[in-house]
Amino acid sequence: MANRTTRIDPAMIDRLADMAYLDRNPAAVRKRVEGMEHLLERLFVIPGINRPVGLDVILDLIPVVGGTVGAALGAWMAWEARNVGMSKFQMTRMMGNVGLDFLLGLIPFVGAVPDFFFRSNTRNLRIIRKHLDKHHPSTVVIEQ
Known part of the structure; x- marks a missing residue:
């Protein structure tokens, strides 16, 4: 049997370090939370009323499990905010938005209606x- 030695490429270590930096890079955080908010709150527009709806409202149609998944995704946005050094007050406000959304979503089927109007993820994105x-x-992006 041949003796194999593994050589670690220094360039690979540098790339991994860069990837770890991207996790807390404010521009990358902004892009990720904007993408998650779009998925949860503005995935498509309901024809006729021109009101955007996302995965959060759809998940609320599944009793308990859907609301839990929606709350977990909303909490992830708050966790991302922690990566850019937001204050505990701001984090508490964001988790309060997620918690209220979760509580409203616990009401089977009817819980989707308040979520249609109380968009916790949009509020958190604004914060x-x-x-x-x-x-x-x-990190500011000017949209046209």
Whole structure:
């Protein structure tokens, strides 16, 4: 049997370090939370009323499990906000939004109606954007 030795490429270590940095990079965090908010709140528009609906409302149609999954995805957005150094007050507000959304979603089938109007993830995105605009102005994206 031949003796095999594994050589670690220094460039690979540098790439892994860069990937770890991207996790907390404010621009990357902004992009991820904006994408998650779009998925949860604005996935498609209901024809006729022109109201955007996302996965959060659809999940609320599945009793208990759907609301739990929606709350977990909303909590992930708050966890991402922690990566950019948001205050405990802001984090508490965001978790309060997620908690209220979860409680409203516990009502089977009817829980989707309040979620249609109380968009906790959009509210949380607004809190995150305000923080990023103030503390990391280089992450601001101008939409046309």
